[in-house]
Amino acid sequence: MAASKRNIIVGQSGGPTSVINSSLAGVYKTAKERGFHKVYGMLHGIQGFLDEQYVDLSTQIHSDMDIELLKRTPSAFLGSCRFKLPEIHEDTDTYEKIFQILDKLDIEAFIYIGGNDSMDTIKKLSDYAIIKGHSQKFLGVPKTIDNDLALTDHTPGFGSAAKYIAASTKEVIRDALGLTYNKEMITVIEVMGRNAGWLTGATALARTEECDGPDLIYLPEILFDMEKFEKKVTELLKKKHSIVIAVSEGIKTADGKYVCELSGGADYVDAFGHKQLQGTAAYLAGHLGAVIGCKTRSIEFSTLQRSASHMASRVDVNEAFMVGGAAVKAADEGDSGKMVVIDRVSDDPYMSAAGIYDVHRIANNEKLVPRTWVNKEGNYVTQEFINYIEPLIQGDYQPFMVNGLPQHLVLNKK
Amino acid sequence: MAASKRNIIVGQSGGPTSVINSSLAGVYKTAKERGFHKVYGMLHGIQGFLDEQYVDLSTQIHSDMDIELLKRTPSAFLGSCRFKLPEIHEDTDTYEKIFQILDKLDIEAFIYIGGNDSMDTIKKLSDYAIIKGHSQKFLGVPKTIDNDLALTDHTPGFGSAAKYIAASTKEVIRDALGLTYNKEMITVIEVMGRNAGWLTGATALARTEECDGPDLIYLPEILFDMEKFEKKVTELLKKKHSIVIAVSEGIKTADGKYVCELSGGADYVDAFGHKQLQGTAAYLAGHLGAVIGCKTRSIEFSTLQRSASHMASRVDVNEAFMVGGAAVKAADEGDSGKMVVIDRVSDDPYMSAAGIYDVHRIANNEKLVPRTWVNKEGNYVTQEFINYIEPLIQGDYQPFMVNGLPQHLVLNKK
Numbered sequence: 001m002a003a004s005k006r007n008i009i010v011g012q013s014g015g016p017t018s019v020i021n022s023s024l025a026g027v028y029k030t031a032k033e034r035g036f037h038k039v040y041g042m043l044h045g046i047q048g049f050l051d052e053q054y055v056d057l058s059t060q061i062h063s064d065m066d067i068e069l070l071k072r073t074p075s076a077f078l079g080s081c082r083f084k085l086p087e088i089h090e091d092t093d094t095y096e097k098i099f100q101i102l103d104k105l106d107i108e109a110f111i112y113i114g115g116n117d118s119m120d121t122i123k124k125l126s127d128y129a130i131i132k133g134h135s136q137k138f139l140g141v142p143k144t145i146d147n148d149l150a151l152t153d154h155t156p157g158f159g160s161a162a163k164y165i166a167a168s169t170k171e172v173i174r175d176a177l178g179l180t181y182n183k184e185m186i187t188v189i190e191v192m193g194r195n196a197g198w199l200t201g202a203t204a205l206a207r208t209e210e211c212d213g214p215d216l217i218y219l220p221e222i223l224f225d226m227e228k229f230e231k232k233v234t235e236l237l238k239k240k241h242s243i244v245i246a247v248s249e250g251i252k253t254a255d256g257k258y259v260c261e262l263s264g265g266a267d268y269v270d271a272f273g274h275k276q277l278q279g280t281a282a283y284l285a286g287h288l289g290a291v292i293g294c295k296t297r298s299i300e301f302s303t304l305q306r307s308a309s310h311m312a313s314r315v316d317v318n319e320a321f322m323v324g325g326a327a328v329k330a331a332d333e334g335d336s337g338k339m340v341v342i343d344r345v346s347d348d349p350y351m352s353a354a355g356i357y358d359v360h361r362i363a364n365n366e367k368l369v370p371r372t373w374v375n376k377e378g379n380y381v382t383q384e385f386i387n388y389i390e391p392l393i394q395g396d397y398q399p400f401m402v403n404g405l406p407q408h409l410v411l412n413k414k
Numbered sequence: 415m416a417a418s419k420r421n422i423i424v425g426q427s428g429g430p431t432s433v434i435n436s437s438l439a440g441v442y443k444t445a446k447e448r449g450f451h452k453v454y455g456m457l458h459g460i461q462g463f464l465d466e467q468y469v470d471l472s473t474q475i476h477s478d479m480d481i482e483l484l485k486r487t488p489s490a491f492l493g494s495c496r497f498k499l500p501e502i503h504e505d506t507d508t509y510e511k512i513f514q515i516l517d518k519l520d521i522e523a524f525i526y527i528g529g530n531d532s533m534d535t536i537k538k539l540s541d542y543a544i545i546k547g548h549s550q551k552f553l554g555v556p557k558t559i560d561n562d563l564a565l566t567d568h569t570p571g572f573g574s575a576a577k578y579i580a581a582s583t584k585e586v587i588r589d590a591l592g593l594t595y596n597k598e599m600i601t602v603i604e605v606m607g608r609n610a611g612w613l614t615g616a617t618a619l620a621r622t623e624e625c626d627g628p629d630l631i632y633l634p635e636i637l638f639d640m641e642k643f644e645k646k647v648t649e650l651l652k653k654k655h656s657i658v659i660a661v662s663e664g665i666k667t668a669d670g671k672y673v674c675e676l677s678g679g680a681d682y683v684d685a686f687g688h689k690q691l692q693g694t695a696a697y698l699a700g701h702l703g704a705v706i707g708c709k710t711r712s713i714e715f716s717t718l719q720r721s722a723s724h725m726a727s728r729v730d731v732n733e734a735f736m737v738g739g740a741a742v743k744a745a746d747e748g749d750s751g752k753m754v755v756i757d758r759v760s761d762d763p764y765m766s767a768a769g770i771y772d773v774h775r776i777a778n779n780e781k782l783v784p785r786t787w788v789n790k791e792g793n794y795v796t797q798e799f800i801n802y803i804e805p806l807i808q809g810d811y812q813p814f815m816v817n818g819l820p821q822h823l824v825l826n827k828k
Contacts (some may be wrong), residue, residue, distance in 0.1 A: 016592050044595035074585050076592035167819050171488050171721040174822060178430050178490035181458035208817065210824040218427060279696075302713045307585040307742065310725065393818040403622065404727065404807035405581050410624040 011042035013114035016075035017157025019320035026324025045081035067111035069112035074309035107333035126337030147198035152341035159316030159392030162202035169206040184294040203246035205385030220250035314395025326354035350391035425456035427528035430489035431571025433734035440738025461495035488723035523745035529558035540751030554753035560565030561612035566755035573806030576616035583620040603696030607684040617660035634664035728809025740768035764805030
């Protein structure tokens with residue numbers, strides 16, 4: 001049996017990123033190089049797997065060119081899910097079913113590409129394997145634009161989202177400057193990040209030799225004070241006509257309310273109990289317009305920020321590929337219940353390497369922006385913050401353009 | 415006097431585009447090549463000009479490299495305005511002031527880069543020059559992402575906006591597909607276009623060999639029927655889990671109301687009496703969520719679609735440059751009261767050339783999508799529409815990347 005048991009399965013879970021498929025490509029390529037027989041892809045993560053939805057990836061990836069195309073394809077190629085495994089003591093049937101399918105497919109290693117919630121899946125499955133004496137290895141590959149995973153220096157997907165956000169912020173600032181003459185305009189940009197302000201802080205990268213960058217930045221780590229905010233904006237308008245403010249979707253006031261809730265939004269709650277946030281910028285723009293009486297506008301970077309692979313960072317694409325491969329290597333060498341992390345080896349020049357950590361130390365432990373990386377007033381990030389992010393947005397990974405548009409690799413279901 | 419009167423002035427007006435500065439670069443380069451002495455740039459169009467706000471462009475553009483950087487810079491380099499000149503019979507003082515400044519600067523030619531409203535400025539100034547016997551020439555250069563100018567095959571700025579919209583639509587569709595397993599999700603994308611649906615129709619370009627494209631497209635040219643819409647979406651949800659709908663910000667119901675007004679938005683009115691539209695997609699997503707009971711989300715491409723020069727079309731950048739130069743040539747050869755247009759010389763291979771038309775035939779005359787280029791049901795564009803747009807999004811014009819971000823040329827006010 002041992003000789004035949006050389007198959008591997010990989011899945012993707014949680015919110016998409018621009019480079020989640022680069023990790024998938026890294027898993028595929030390394031698995032093939034290390035002599036795995038079949039590389040399966042589960043469709044829509046563990047949820048689809050439970051319905052026995054999977055494909056043999058060799059029917060999808062036919063060449064090195066396909067691998068390069070996959071690295072340039074945003075959103076989960078295999079489909080994603082938001083599915084929380086039950087606690088082991090609550091429901092062993094689900095676990096038994098999973099291991100039955102794994103055995104049937106001769107799976108030796110199970111690789112899951114995802115964020116905090118996905119690492120919970122790796123933890124539970126590896127625990128169950130140990131408890132029941134199953135031999136399969138379970139490895140996690142980090143993925144999230146939010147950069148809120150502990151222990152890894154940063155997460156794959158973050159750098160590309162930060163690059164897109166910074167580039168778009170520069171473009172929005174130029175747009176606003178061109179339009180304001182003898183009149184004032186306030187632009188409020190809304191950036192993703194429920195509890196962690198990494199992405200919102202990335203707008204500060206727009207401060208370059210030819211661009212002021214945003215004037216104010218509000219992260220969810222700092223309580224939002226509406227009065228101070230109005231005062232600050234009013235002050236700034238005395239000095240310049242065009243004010244650009246970046247806010248996280250997740251900023252909250254002292255009474256614990258999301259700012260977007262002040263407008264009556266935020267109804268939808270997902271499977272993990274997370275409120276869907278939207279409308280923070282629109283609310284603040286409307287509010288400032290009413291209080292200050294000048295033109296205001298709001299811009300939500302929305303899902304574009306997590307799927308704009310046409311603006312991917314080369315550092316990010318390569319690191320995403322690296323951690324995918326490192327997970328296969330770790331599994332092949334006998335590790336389980338671990339997540340691959342990115343260690344920053346050096347800042348200047350920037351260098352990184354794959355490391356590995358026990359997934360029990362990682363799951364459901366959000367990494368927030370340290371208070372010392374936000375200025376005293378709580379309305380901008382510090383130079384340390386910028387130094388940390390800057391290396392992660394470097395270099396391009398040009399899309400393959402076909403007929404004027406970026407081409408993607410998509411699942412062939414035939 | 416004649417020998418010294420070889421100066422030229424150029425201004426930019428109206429909403430920005432990704433390539434409006436490529437036209438400015440074309441004006442500058444051609445003016446220099448044709449022996450104009452000074453090339454002035456008016457700041458914030460005719461409004462700033464009236465305040466004697468202008469720069470000598472040789473203090474801003476120092477090299478061919480700067481010209482290339484300018485071509486890659488979105489939004490009006492010189493600043494824009496929305497300023498309507500009074501009717502000549504109502505207020506001759508304003509006109510006298512303009513011509514005094516022109517005389518003082520020894521201006522021979524006045525080039526204005528703008529949309530419908532800007533061509534009105536060219537018309538009035540050239541009329542006034544004729545009435546009063548002034549020798550200056552007034553030429554218009556078309557510019558608008560909306561593609562709603564008559565007589566020109568299409569407008570500079572449209573192709574790049576269409577390319578960004580189509581590419582982003584592909585990315586949004588991939589994002590949605592990855593997230594939907596055994597559950598339904600409706601994504602409503604809002605695209606700019608008050609009366610003309612050219613940009614919204616451009617989402618159809620996302621229909622490629624590996625992407626279905628949007629499922630439904632609603633242009634402002636067709637009255638929006640909420641009941642039919644709900645029925646159509648419900649039907650589609652029986653066939654597929656993820657539905658993506660593109661709507662113009664300007665769609666209206668049979669009673670003449672903008673859909674975004676149904677939610678109580680649309681308060682701000684600009685200097686030309688245009689209502690500011692926003693919230694159409696959010697309203698429809700909320701409405702469908704309530705009626706159908708599935709997850710919905712809304713995405714506004716917002717100002718990003720007109721300033722994303724990082725996704726500019728090479729055809730568009732080159733044509734914008736060409737029409738800028740052609741305006742200078744026409745003025746130099748004695749034309750006035752005219753706008754440069756783009757003539758489509760051939761479809762396959764696509765070829766275009768600069769033509770010239772009397773601005774009296776152009777101003778305030780909106781070009782809408784013909785009814786025959788929309789399908790019978792009024793919920794998609796036809797192949798003719800796609801054939802018309804496709805050549806305009808071809809080719810890239812890569813940004814100059816500095817420290818991971820697109821670099822821009824900005825006004826040096828020292």
